[in-house]
Amino acid sequence: xxxxxxxxxxxxxxxxxxxxxxxxxxxxxxxxxxxxxxxxxxxxxxxxxxxxxxxxxxxxxxxxxxxxxxxxxxxxxxxxxxxxxxxxxxxxxxxxxxxxxxxxxxxxxxxxxxxxxxxxxxxxxxxxxxxxxxxxxxxxxxxxxxxxxxxxxxxxxxxxxxxxxxxxxxxxxxxxxxxxxxxxxxxxxxxxxxxxxxxxxxxxxxxxxxxxxxxxxxxxxxxxxxxxxxxxxxxxxxxxxxxxxxxxxxxxxxxxxxxxxxxxxxxxxxxxxxxxxxxxxxxxxxxxxxxxxxxxxxxxxxxxxxxxxxxxxxxxxxxxxxxxxxxxxxxxxxxxxxxxxxxxxxxxxxxxxxxxxxxxxxxxxxxxxxxxxxxxxxxxxxxxxxxxxxxxxxxxxxxxxxxxxxxxxxxxxxxxxxxxxxxxxxxxxxxxxxxxxxxxxxxxx
Amino acid sequence: xxxxxxxxxxxxxxxxxxxxxxxxxxxxxxxxxxxxxxxxxxxxxxxxxxxxxxxxxxxxxxxxxxxxxxxxxxxxxxxxxxxxxxxxxxxxxxxxxxxxxxxxxxxxxxxxxxxxxxxxxxxxxxxxxxxxxxxxxxxxxxxxxxxxxxxxxxxxxxxxxxxxxxxxxxxxxxxxxxxxxxxxxxxxxxxxxxxxxxxxxxxxxxxxxxxxxxxxxxxxxxxxxxxxxxxxxxxxxxxxxxxxxxxxxxxxxxxxxxxxxxxxxxxxxxxxxxxxxxxxxxxxxxxxxxxxxxxxxxxxxxxxxxxxxxxxxxxxxxxxxxxxxxxxxxxxxxxxxxxxxxxxxxxxxxxxxxxxxxxxxxxxxxxxxxxxxxxxxxxxxxxxxxxxxxxxxxxxxxxxxxxxxxxxxxxxxxxxxxxxxxxxxxxxxxxxxxxxxxxxxxxxx
Numbered sequence: 001x002x003x004x005x006x007x008x009x010x011x012x013x014x015x016x017x018x019x020x021x022x023x024x025x026x027x028x029x030x031x032x033x034x035x036x037x038x039x040x041x042x043x044x045x046x047x048x049x050x051x052x053x054x055x056x057x058x059x060x061x062x063x064x065x066x067x068x069x070x071x072x073x074x075x076x077x078x079x080x081x082x083x084x085x086x087x088x089x090x091x092x093x094x095x096x097x098x099x100x101x102x103x104x105x106x107x108x109x110x111x112x113x114x115x116x117x118x119x120x121x122x123x124x125x126x127x128x129x130x131x132x133x134x135x136x137x138x139x140x141x142x143x144x145x146x147x148x149x150x151x152x153x154x155x156x157x158x159x160x161x162x163x164x165x166x167x168x169x170x171x172x173x174x175x176x177x178x179x180x181x182x183x184x185x186x187x188x189x190x191x192x193x194x195x196x197x198x199x200x201x202x203x204x205x206x207x208x209x210x211x212x213x214x215x216x217x218x219x220x221x222x223x224x225x226x227x228x229x230x231x232x233x234x235x236x237x238x239x240x241x242x243x244x245x246x247x248x249x250x251x252x253x254x255x256x257x258x259x260x261x262x263x264x265x266x267x268x269x270x271x272x273x274x275x276x277x278x279x280x281x282x283x284x285x286x287x288x289x290x291x292x293x294x295x296x297x298x299x300x301x302x303x304x305x306x307x308x309x310x311x312x313x314x315x316x317x318x319x320x321x322x323x324x325x326x327x328x329x330x331x332x333x334x335x336x337x338x339x340x341x342x343x344x345x346x347x348x349x350x351x352x353x354x355x356x357x358x359x360x361x362x363x364x365x366x367x368x369x370x371x372x373x374x375x376x377x378x379x380x381x382x383x384x385x386x387x388x389x390x391x392x393x394x395x396x397x398x399x400x401x402x403x404x405x406x407x408x409x410x411x412x413x414x415x416x417x418x419x420x421x422x423x424x425x426x427x428x429x430x431x432x433x434x435x436x437x438x439x440x441x442x443x444x445x
Numbered sequence: 446x447x448x449x450x451x452x453x454x455x456x457x458x459x460x461x462x463x464x465x466x467x468x469x470x471x472x473x474x475x476x477x478x479x480x481x482x483x484x485x486x487x488x489x490x491x492x493x494x495x496x497x498x499x500x501x502x503x504x505x506x507x508x509x510x511x512x513x514x515x516x517x518x519x520x521x522x523x524x525x526x527x528x529x530x531x532x533x534x535x536x537x538x539x540x541x542x543x544x545x546x547x548x549x550x551x552x553x554x555x556x557x558x559x560x561x562x563x564x565x566x567x568x569x570x571x572x573x574x575x576x577x578x579x580x581x582x583x584x585x586x587x588x589x590x591x592x593x594x595x596x597x598x599x600x601x602x603x604x605x606x607x608x609x610x611x612x613x614x615x616x617x618x619x620x621x622x623x624x625x626x627x628x629x630x631x632x633x634x635x636x637x638x639x640x641x642x643x644x645x646x647x648x649x650x651x652x653x654x655x656x657x658x659x660x661x662x663x664x665x666x667x668x669x670x671x672x673x674x675x676x677x678x679x680x681x682x683x684x685x686x687x688x689x690x691x692x693x694x695x696x697x698x699x700x701x702x703x704x705x706x707x708x709x710x711x712x713x714x715x716x717x718x719x720x721x722x723x724x725x726x727x728x729x730x731x732x733x734x735x736x737x738x739x740x741x742x743x744x745x746x747x748x749x750x751x752x753x754x755x756x757x758x759x760x761x762x763x764x765x766x767x768x769x770x771x772x773x774x775x776x777x778x779x780x781x782x783x784x785x786x787x788x789x790x791x792x793x794x795x796x797x798x799x800x801x802x803x804x805x806x807x808x809x810x811x812x813x814x815x816x817x818x819x820x821x822x823x824x825x826x827x828x829x830x831x832x833x834x835x836x837x838x839x840x841x842x843x844x845x846x847x848x849x850x851x852x853x854x855x856x857x858x859x860x861x862x863x864x865x866x867x868x869x870x871x872x873x874x875x876x877x878x879x880x881x882x883x884x885x886x887x888x889x890x
Contacts, residue, residue: 044761047728048697054760057685076754077525077761088602088750090535157533239684240502252493283492305533307752309521315499316489316522 011059011079030419031066033130038070038153065419068398072135072161072417073153075325076309080238082291082318084299084308084326092303092345094329095144105146109139114436117372117428125437131429132399133418135160136328140336140411141441150328152417159306159325160415163396166310166324167275169334171381173293174210174282175357176350183285185210192281195252200260201277208264209277210380211362217261218271228258232273238314250315251276268366268378272321275381279320291318302333303345322396328415335402335411338392358382359392359406372427385431389438397421399430408438456504456524475864476511478575483515483598510864513843517580517606517862518598520770521754525683527736527763529744529753529771537748537790539774540589550591554584559881562817562873570882576874577844578863580605581773585781585856586886595773597862604751604770605860608841611755611769612720614779616826618738619655619727620802621795628730630655637726640697645705646722653709654722655825656807662706663716673703677718683759695760696721713811713823717766720826724765736763747778748790767841773860780847780856783837803827804837804851817872830876834883842866844875853883 034040042053055062055070062071062078071078096102110126129137135154139147154160162169177183189209190202204214221227234247235254248254255277262269279290286293291310299308308330311323337344341352361384362377370376377384385391394402399416412434418426479485487498500507500515507516507523516523541547555571574582580599584592599605607614622628634654635647645661646654653659664672679692680699693699700722707714724735731738736755744753753775756768782789786797806829807822815821822829830836839847844861857879863871 047725047732047734048695048760048762056759056761057683074761076521077527077757079525080522081526082519082522083604085602088536091533157530159528238502250493280492287492289492312522314501315493316501316519317493 011063033133033151036066036069036133036419037151038066041066041070043067043070044074065417069133069135069417070153072398072415073158075161075311076159079311081309081323081325082289082312082316083295084291084310084324085295086304086307086330087295087300091305093305094140094332097144097146102145106149109147109437109440112433112436112440114432117432120428123429123433125433128429128433132414132426133416134399135415135417137412137414138328138332139413139437139441140332140339142409143336143340145332146441147437148328154328154415156327156329157306159308159327161396161400162324162326162331162394162415163322163398163400164272164275165331165394165396165400165402166320166322167272167381168394168402169294169298169324170275170279170282170290170320171210172338172354172358173290173297174206174278175354175380176297177282177286179351179353179357183282189277189281192284193277196256196258196277199256199258201255201258203260204264206278206281209274209281211268212270212274212378212381213265213268213362213366214271214274215260215262215264215266216269216271216273217259218273236313236319238312241314250313251317251319252280252315255280266366267368268362270378275321276319278381279318289318290320294324297349298334298337299330301347301349302330302337304330304333306330328413331402331413331415332411334394335404335413338402338404339406339409339411359384359390361386361392372424372431387435389435391434395423397423399423399426401430403434405434405438408442410438410441412437456508456520478578478596481511481514481578481864482596483511486511486515488512488515510862514578514580514862515598517843517860518603520606520756521604524756526754526768526770527734527757527761528740529736529755529769530740531749531752531775532740532745536750538750539585539777542589542591547590551594554592554882554885557878557881557885559877562877568874568878570878573874573878577859577871578861579844580860580862582857582859583773583777584858584882584886585777585784587854588781588785590777591886592882593773599773599860601772601774602751604753604772606841606845607769607771607776607839607860608767608843608845609717609720610776610839610841610845610847611765611767612717612826613839613847614739614743614769615720615724615727615735615765616655617783617799617803618735618742619651619723620799620825621742622727622731624796624799624802628727634722634726637729638722641701641703641722644701644703646700646703648705649709651723651726654719654726656713657715657719657823657826658710658713658807658811659716659719659722660705660707660709660711661714661716661718662704663718681758681764683757686759695758696762696764697725697760700725711811712813713807715823720766721764723826724763734761734763735765739769742794743779743782744775746792746794747775747782749775749778751775773858776847776858776860777856779839780849780858783847783849784851784854784856804829804835806831806837817869817876832880834880836879840868842868844868844871846875848879850879850883853887855883855886857882 043055055067112125113122135152136150178185185207189204190197196202200216208214219227220229232254283289306327308326310318312318341355342348342350358380362379364377367377375386383393383395389405389407391405399418401414403412488500500512557570558567580597581595623630630652634649635642641647649659665674666672677699751772753771755763757763786800787793787795803825807824809822812822820831828838828840834850834852836850844863846859848857
């Protein structure tokens with residue numbers, strides 16, 4: 001068994017979620033979305049709540065289903081965080097239809113029917129929200145809100161864990177720096193970060209890190225107490241290290257000792273440590289932490305309604321691979337920025353080339369083995385669906401997404417707390433629903 | 446010696462700061478304000494910073510001078526926190542003079558001279574800012590900003606630890622609930638919180654808790670490993686409890702086992718646990734955490750520019766006695782609300798009686814022994830100076846203050862990171878300076 005000391009630090013490493021979620025699910029059918037609603041469960045209600053309704057450390061407890069349905073909105077109450085400031089000015093509100101028209105749109109979208117991936121009976125859009133344990137969903141069409149609903153722990157003033165959508169923000173910031181000439185993606189990582197010369201990362205190119213085609217050893221065999229995930233978790237934990245601890249301290253010390261596995265450039269392997277490596281690279285070349293970069297390049301300039309935040313390791317380094325929490329409407333602003341190639345509210349925040357490069361996609365031949373995105377690729381920490389709508393996405397475990405459909409001029413953002421981590425379980429009732437609503441919006445024009 | 450496990454949790458208890466600050470100072474003359482400026486010290490600069498410039502756990506390290514000069518602006522990066530939301534609307538900016546007039550005002554105030562308490566050579570206002578290790582200071586006169594400067598780790602977009610000014614926010618919220626009839630301050634605490642019936646708090650009245658005239662045992666003998674402060678610190682720590690830990694878990698379990706010492710109502714004793722008890726009381730009667738109360742009653746309604754935040758224990762309970770961090774301008778808004786008895790931006794947030802009751806003060810006869818406030822009292826977690834300007838204040842260790850001068854219609858707010866915790870060391874170059882600037886502003890009318 002894995003020592004509890006290590007397991008308790010695993011959320012900081014962003015990956016043991018797969019374990020806790022799957023472990024919970026493998027036993028039995030999980031509670032439904034309505035039955036596992038945190039308000040129905042009664043988590044953290046009362047002063048104090050009843051003992052069995054308190055959600056507390058460690059993350060193997062607070063981030064297991066159904067407790068995770070509360071915790072996804074409250075990560076800062078468990079972990080140290082750094083602020084991604086929106087600045088001090090007035091926000092720029094999103095544009096809404098008149099209330100009656102908005103209600104009509106909602107009713108029409110709720111009634112849309114689609115067939116889940118892999119077949120099965122038709123499902124309505126509204127039913128899919130519950131099937132997917134949705135916490136918040138917002139759809140923009142041609143820059144205007146056409147749909148917005150909240151469930152569970154979330155409301156319009158709340159913040160929700162972005163999980164691996166954090167990677168896409170890191171990747172966007174990196175691509176901005178590439179286009180601006182601040183970051184040369186053809187360099188070796190060791191050219192920029194000499195500290196990783198002895199690590200497998202040292203001989204990879206920046207582009208390979210951005211596209212996750214590095215050849216690095218990063219085992220997630222949870223049954224093996226010597227698996228890399230536990231070393232990473234212990235390094236990443238923001239809590240004081242136990243006495244006698246001798247492993248790497250913080251994300252970056254971990255990255256400096258990663259071993260090789262396979263060849264760089266050979267294949268896409270989805271490994272979070274690439275995103276942390278990219279975070280280090282863009283901090284070094286820009287002179288700003290990823291949180292400060294996100295603030296100065298995005299949050300302060302996109303009319304954001306809320307500050308966001310990012311979990312940190314014990315040395316204050318933000319978790320570039322999964323530590324972001326933010327509001328749903330600000331997530332929508334990020335999506336709109338991607339759809340409109342760097343423009344929002346009449347302002348250009350970065351060159352259109354940034355999005356063009358991301359949308360050009362990665363090598364589909366290297367992407368084999370992702371059944372719900374059969375023809376996809378991964379580029380600059382974004383998922384390309386390469387479907388007829390040229391859709392691309394940010395994705396995070398338990399159902400987080402920014403889904404951009406350029407053909408339909410649609411941005412769809414969703415926060416969720418699906419019982420299992422892997423999106424393979426949630427894509428079948430999500431991706432075809434997105435296409436259904438995109439087609440509806442296009443037909444309505 | 447005190448076990449490091451306990452000491453590392455002491456900031457969550459808000460009081461060991463006295464120890465760490467004093468310990469640092471007793472050795473030698475501390476660095477000056479300019480020499481200890483975090484930017485001059487080079488703390489946390491670079492990706493990563495040099496090893497000896499990284500500020501990390503435990504708090505006995507990160508909250509000792511001179512590192513605390515950086516850490517006061519970054520507490521959320523060390524500790525879990527909860528948000529005090531300002532909501533989603535536009536802030537209401539403070540009112541400023543024209544730039545030229547503002548610059549003139551600054552020059553005139555900087556040049557003001559005063560004699561420190563206890564005598565000694567005259568000092569200018571500007572020199573006092575450095576003598577006091579000021580991080581930010583803002584003065585409102587008749588509701589308009591007349592002075593605003595930032596130093597060290599702070600700027601107008603940053604947030605700073607309020608330390609024990611947190612108590613005054615808790616006390617204000619309590620007094621609002623008293624005036625609204627939601628909280629009966631004549632009740633025994635055990636009438637409201639039966640869980641503390643066996644604790645010394647159970648037989649105190651709510652008013653005695655508000656005014657800190659309870660008779661409770663709370664020893665802060667740092668040399669004694671069995672002192673209450675260490676039990677409190679361990680209970681309050683938000684980090685996972687060590688294996689085998691059997692003490693109280695969280696602020697509230699600690700409060701339920703406090704022992705008596707002396708008689709309730711006999712004398713004022715400044716003990717932070719009263720503020721935590723008050724936080725529990727107002728949460729129970731209002732159905733909101735102190736952070737949510739602060740948000741709904743103050744932050745969402747006062748035109749705040751920033752969200753604030755509050756540290757929490759391992760069960761998510763906000764530290765009502767010291768956990769608040771906020772922006773300087775929002776601190777000024779709180780002060781203006783007190784001066785204007787519940788009104789700001791043309792809106793009434795609470796009845797004027799709330800401030801009248803606080804300003805009526807506590808029993809000066811019970812207040813003996815505070816040499817820098819010789820005729821003072823303490824009421825509803827606010828300090829009354831009972832001077833000819835009827836000044837009253839929120840105060841926190843290391844130099845935090847909201848100073849309200851009703852006669853001069855002046856609100857002065859200051860964040861600081863003075864090397865020693867106790868305000869006895871900083872009052873001599875602060876309180877007479879406040880009177881000097883108040884007199885200047887009155888003469889200028």
